[in-house]
Structures are given as C-alpha cells and as structure tokens.
Amino acid sequence: MSDPEKDRNPGRGELTPEERAAFQRRVDGLGARLDRAKAAHDTGPQGGDALRGRGMAYGFRMSSELVAAILVGGLIGYGLDRWLGSTPWLFLVFFVLGFAAGVLNLLRAYRQMQGEIAARTGGNLGKSVPDDDD
Amino acid sequence: MPDPIHQFEIHKLIPLNLFGVDVSFTNSSLFMLVAVLLSAGLLIYAMRGGSLVPTRLQSTAEIGYEFIANMVRDSAGEQAMKFFPLIFTLFAFIFTCNMLGMIPGAFTVTSHIIVTAALALLVFATVLIVGFAKNGLHFLKLFVPEGVPIVILPLVVLIEVISFFSRPVSHSVRLFANMLAGHITLKVFGGFVVMLLGAGGFAALSPLPLLMAIALTALEVLVAFLQAYVFTMLTCMYLNDALHPGH
Numbered sequence: 001m002s003d004p005e006k007d008r009n010p011g012r013g014e015l016t017p018e019e020r021a022a023f024q025r026r027v028d029g030l031g032a033r034l035d036r037a038k039a040a041h042d043t044g045p046q047g048g049d050a051l052r053g054r055g056m057a058y059g060f061r062m063s064s065e066l067v068a069a070i071l072v073g074g075l076i077g078y079g080l081d082r083w084l085g086s087t088p089w090l091f092l093v094f095f096v097l098g099f100a101a102g103v104l105n106l107l108r109a110y111r112q113m114q115g116e117i118a119a120r121t122g123g124n125l126g127k128s129v130p131d132d133d134d
Numbered sequence: 135m136p137d138p139i140h141q142f143e144i145h146k147l148i149p150l151n152l153f154g155v156d157v158s159f160t161n162s163s164l165f166m167l168v169a170v171l172l173s174a175g176l177l178i179y180a181m182r183g184g185s186l187v188p189t190r191l192q193s194t195a196e197i198g199y200e201f202i203a204n205m206v207r208d209s210a211g212e213q214a215m216k217f218f219p220l221i222f223t224l225f226a227f228i229f230t231c232n233m234l235g236m237i238p239g240a241f242t243v244t245s246h247i248i249v250t251a252a253l254a255l256l257v258f259a260t261v262l263i264v265g266f267a268k269n270g271l272h273f274l275k276l277f278v279p280e281g282v283p284i285v286i287l288p289l290v291v292l293i294e295v296i297s298f299f300s301r302p303v304s305h306s307v308r309l310f311a312n313m314l315a316g317h318i319t320l321k322v323f324g325g326f327v328v329m330l331l332g333a334g335g336f337a338a339l340s341p342l343p344l345l346m347a348i349a350l351t352a353l354e355v356l357v358a359f360l361q362a363y364v365f366t367m368l369t370c371m372y373l374n375d376a377l378h379p380g381h
Contacts, residue, residue, distance in 0.1 A: 053356035057364055060308060068304030073296045094296070097289075101296035105304070112371065119208075 058113060065105035073098015136328065138321040142245055142314070165241045169234055173226040205367060210374040217373055220260065224253065225366040232313060232358035236351070245313040247306060254306035257369045265376035276379040305368055312361045316354045323347040
C-alpha cells in the first residue's frame with residue numbers, strides 16, 4: 001500500500017499481456033476439463049451395467065407384483081374353500097380376483113416408476129426429435 | 135459339478151434349545167450379527183469426530199443419510215421422517231447383508247425367504263399399526279377408491295384387499311429371489327470353469343465362463359445395492375399409504 005512507485009502506476013492491479021495470455025490459457029484449459037468431466041458424468045451412470053441392472057430391477061418388480069397378487073388371491077380362495085367346503089368355486093373366483101389385483105399392482109408400479117423417471121429427467125422422458133410440427 | 139445350492143445351507147454353530155424351541159446360533163445368525171455390527175460400527179466410527187469439514191468416511195456416511203432422507207421425504211412426505219430410523223436401519227441392514235454375501239465363501243442372509251419375509255412383515259405390521267393409529271377407521275378408505283359406482287364397489291374392494299395383502303409377498307419374494315438367483319448363477323458359471331478345466335482339450339474354453347462370472351459379479355454388486363434400494367423405496371411408499379390414505 002505504501003509503495004509510491006506502485007501507487008503512481010495507472011495500470012496497477014492489471015496484468016501484463018503475457019500474464020493475461022497465460023491466464024486465458026488456464027481458463028480455457030479448465031473449461032475443456034470441465035466439459036470432459038461433465039460428458040463422462042452424463043454417460044457414466046446411464047450406460048452398460050447400470051442401465052441393465054436397473055432394467056432388471058424394474059422387470060423383476062413388475063413380475064413379482066403380478067405373481068404375488070395371483071398367489072395371494074389363490075391362497076385366500078383355497079383357504080375359504082377348505083373352511084366353507086365349497087371346493088373349488090371360491091378358489092376359482094379369488095384366483096381371477098387375484099389376477100385383477102395383480103394388474104392393478106402393475107399399473108400402480110408403472111405409474112410410480114414413470115413418476116420416478118420423470119422426476120429424474122425433469123419431465124423429459126425421451127430425446128426431443130424435430131418433426132413435421134416444428 | 136459342485137452343488138450350487140450348498141452355499142445356502144444352514145449349519146448350527148452353537149446348538150441352543152430354549153423351552154423346546156430350537157434357537158441355535160447358526161451361520162445365518164452369525165452373518166446377521168456381523169452385518170449389524172459392521173453397519174452400526176462403521177457409521178458410528180465414521181461420525182465419531184462429527185467435524186464440520188468431513189473426512190472421507192464421514193462424507194460417505196453423510197451421503198448415505200442424505201440419500202435415504204431424500205427418499206423418505208420425496209415418497210412419503212415430511213411426516214414420515216419420524217420413521218427415518220426404521221427405514222435407514224432396514225436399508226443399512228439389507229445392503230450390508232447383500233454386500234457381505236458378495237464375499238466368496240460368505241453366507242447370504244437375504245437369500246433365505248424367512249429373513250426377507252420377516253423384514254417385509256415388520257414393514258407390513260408397521261403400516262397397519264401406524265395406519266390405524268393415525269387415521270382410525272379412515273385407514274380403511276385405502277380399500278375404497280373414490281368415484282366407483284356402488285354396483286361394482288364390493289368387487290373393487292375385494293381386489294384392493296387382495297392387492298394390499300400381496301404387498302408383503304412381493305416385497306419379500308423380490309429381494310430373496312434376486313439374491314438366490316444371482317448367487318446360483320454365479321456358482322453355476324464358476325462350476326463350469328472347474329468342469330472345463332478338468333475336461334482335457336476343452337480346457338481351452340474355460341476362460342469363457344470365467345469372463346461371464348466376472349461380468350455377473352459386477353452385475354450382482356449392482357443388484358445387491360438396487361434391491362436394498364427397492365426394498366427401502368417400497369417401504370416408504372407403503373408408509374405413505376399409512377400416513378395419507380385415500381390418495
């Protein structure tokens with residue numbers, strides 16, 4: 001602060017052209033590195049094993065929802081039949097009801113997954129492709 | 135060929151008999167205990183400093199907390215944070231058990247349906263108790279969707295009831311079947327390598343199943359995490375039904 005030589009200099013705090021160029025190079029280099037890191041991050045969790053694992057988890061969830069409901073429906077019907085001695089009518093009715101409950105489960109699971117994916121991608125479920133309306 | 139089911143056998147380590155009930159300490163109990171001690175110990179050790187600038191381990195623990203806390207808030211609302219300890223414990227336990235199972239020679243606790251069923255029934259019972267305690271008989275509205283004509287209402291209610299009772303079944307079967315199937319597949323491919331090595335000229339083919347086993351191991355690690363995530367996620371959704379029925 002007390003250096004009179006520097007205080008008189010109007011260009012104080014500014015950089016020499018060489019320093020400016022070096023700084024610009026560093027900024028550009030940082031930008032390029034950021035872009036590279038972002039690209040790696042964007043494709044990273046989406047591709048390959050991660051996607052396959054997630055797909056398998058979704059598929060397995062769907063099938064187990066359906067099978068579980070049919071199983072429970074059938075078991076309830078079978079139990080009621082044993083209790084009331086109405087074999088096999090209640091089993092048949094509840095088997096079908098179980099199937100309906102399974103489809104209901106599927107629809108709910110689907111809606112929930114859709115919401116989850118929409119939340120993750122910001123409502124953009126696919127790539128936007130220009131079409132005739134554009 | 136080595137028996138792929140052998141890894142799921144339960145052995146008694148310390149035979150115990152309480153009032154005629156077999157409560158022996160088995161290899162399954164041992165790995166459950168290890169999972170509990172490991173998950174709790176790691177978290178307590180990670181948070182021992184509680185420093186403002188976290189260490190690597192503390193940072194990991196905090197990420198885990200944030201991950202589950204966000205999941206609970208997003209899918210069951212702010213009220214559900216009361217159940218955060220239960221949900222986080224479930225996630226930590228299942229995830230640790232699944233991961234312990236990935237160690238060669240270790241026992242996979244979650245590949246037994248009795249364990250996953252007990253966990254799913256715990257969630258089911260919690261949902262029932264919380265639902266009736268919070269909403270009283272209004273909780274039954276869960277089974278009566280709005281805007282359904284009175285004529286088919288009994289049918290719809292029956293279907294909803296079956297759907298509700300199918301939850302613990304699918305909840306437990308999914309985790310158990312995923313872990314069981316994954317470990318059997320791994321063992322079978324590992325068995326192929328050994329069989330091919332012992333089959334003279336065919337030994338040249340043995341790297342193929344080995345590559346498959348390596349790829350499957352990577353996939354299994356992912357499945358171990360994803361299934362723990364899915365189990366926790368569904369727990370949150372079921373709790374959401376208990377806290378806000380009629381949505």
